Amino acid sequence: MTDLSAQPRSEAALRKAALRDAALARRDALEIDDRLEWDPDIARQVLELPVWGQGGPVSAYWPMRSEADPRPILEELNRRALLLCLPAIVGGRMIFRQWAPYEPIVPGGFGTLVPPPQQPEVQPRILLVPLAAFDRRGYRIGYGKGYYDRALSDLGQTVSIGIGYAAQEIGTVPEEPHDKRLDWIVTERETIRCG
Template identity: 40%
Template sequence: MNQAQAQFEDEKTRLRQRAFEQRGAIARADWADMAKDAAAHFLEGVPIATGKVVALYWPIRDEIDCKPLLTALVDSGQPVCLPVVLGDGEPLELRLWEEGQPLYPSGFGTLAPAETAPVVEPDIVVIPLLGFDKLGTRLGYGKGYYDRTLARLSKKTLLVGYAFSGQELDFIPRETHDMPLDILVTETGIRKFPVA
């Protein structure tokens, strides 16, 4: 790793620490209402054609809870898939979750459909994040799971960040492999970003 890359990684580490602190400062008493508001904004403002597959996630730690959105989509008959971690350095496997099917622990405190569930390519990817900026750059946990997953998809997907508004950072440096968000959904509304 050269000096410029080392400085870049140091800056990302500092930003992740700040993002964890900001997210951790959001009042837990407000989480449930914020999650419901974010789901309502998503359903009102993100275009989803009938039958298009939406990739969601099972929230961990103090991520905004996307279960209200997950429930609303499944109840409406919209196909939903959830990610499965296959191993370090691997892309995520996105498995279709069909109504009534159980979910199983799949690492990092997440739940996912069974191994027998169909593997699909989503049309919309709702992605958790640590932080975001006004340019639609997202800050993840640094493991690269979503970067690898998005890079291997055979079609362009709509990339939707899902977060608390309090997770905004002033600026996040972006590398060439970092895919910016198309849309950001928080409890306060929706932001759309121009294609980079």
């Protein structure tokens, strides 16, 4: 698959790039003490969603920069005996490798940490997705490579849950044909049902 960022940029993509830069700057400017206080609120709300009865596998991400931290969610889901996985970019596409809290992780490119290559690949049914920005319809802006949109399309029937901070909300995310809408968005302030 080709990298979406390598293709000619549409007007929506150019608007997204400007919105991404502003949203990441807002998120990076949040006080770390506030984020450390908000992350447990996000985790509590995510764990209260009516989606966990269908079981796993559940994918999350290893937080980087100022992203909301899903690790407390993963620890609780691990206690509930749900199979967990983390994404890795292999051959230009996102795959998901089995992982559990305190198991090894290795550098995976783009500043991420991922399960080692010998971990089995799994197909998640529920995905916790990081956000640069989002709107209330469930559209998100990520880092601009399109990996999550392609993964959500390839996986088919899944539940997607964006997690981030209220400061990342914008009025409207410019839509592109490949964009996939999230089912839920959870911030420290609220849970938004999108789908």
